[in-house]
Amino acid sequence: xxxxxxxxxxxxxxxxxxxxxxxxxxxxxxxxxxxxxxxxxxxxxxxxxxxxxxxxxxxxxxxxxxxxxxxxxxxxxxxxxxxxxxxxxxxxxxxxxxxxxxxxxxxxxx
Numbered sequence: 001x002x003x004x005x006x007x008x009x010x011x012x013x014x015x016x017x018x019x020x021x022x023x024x025x026x027x028x029x030x031x032x033x034x035x036x037x038x039x040x041x042x043x044x045x046x047x048x049x050x051x052x053x054x055x056x057x058x059x060x061x062x063x064x065x066x067x068x069x070x071x072x073x074x075x076x077x078x079x080x081x082x083x084x085x086x087x088x089x090x091x092x093x094x095x096x097x098x099x100x101x102x103x104x105x106x107x108x109x110x
Contacts, residue, residue: 021069027069037051043087
């Protein structure tokens with residue numbers, strides 16, 4: 001019964017919360033998730049892309065309705081998109097360099 005009471009309390013808190021703030025918090029979470037994926041070595045581009053796309057979807061669907069958080073979220077999304085492109089280019093360059101190094105390495109013909 002205690003678990004049900006906690007669940008009811010959480011639902012009541014959510015019902016009394018500002019949706020703009022809750023959605024903004026979720027956007028910040030997606031931003032952080034994408035940044036974590038991009039900062040991995042090697043970067044997890046597919047996961048980062050999905051997180052960025054999800055954030056883009058929220059930003060597009062809620063345009064003009066997120067209040068004071070909207071500009072910050074919008075700027076964060078653009079920063080992530082730029083970072084994604086930069087990391088992708090660096091990763092492709094690194095992948096090409098690895099392939100070139102493998103081609104140039106002496107083969108063991110045992």
